[in-house]
Amino acid sequence: MDxxxxxxxxxxxxxxxxxxxxxxxxxxxxxxxxxxxxRAICTPPVGLNLYMSSYRFGKxxxxxxxxxxxxxxxxxxxxxx
Numbered sequence: 390m391d392x393x394x395x396x397x398x399x400x401x402x403x404x405x406x407x408x409x410x411x412x413x414x415x416x417x418x419x420x421x422x423x424x425x426x427x428r429a430i431c432t433p434p435v436g437l438n439l440y441m442s443s444y445r446f447g448k449x450x451x452x453x454x455x456x457x458x459x460x461x462x463x464x465x466x467x468x469x470x
Contacts, residue, residue, distance in 0.1 A: 396425050427458055 399421050407417040439457070443450045 396422055399425065 400418055403421060404414045404417055408414055439450055439453050442448075443453045446453070
């Protein structure tokens, strides 16, 4: 499932559940968006980017995958760049 489809399906289902547990809906929405993005990057057809990056930079696919997932979970103000 691509990122937009995942967000459209997950957010309306999980935000009311999160609110019932006292989780701020904006934070939950942002978390679901990041998680959906991480899954979308690692699965086809976008997952092809992992293999191309692995080839281009001469690193094994698991190393590239770990760096993508690690950067996706880091707060925006702490990211390099």
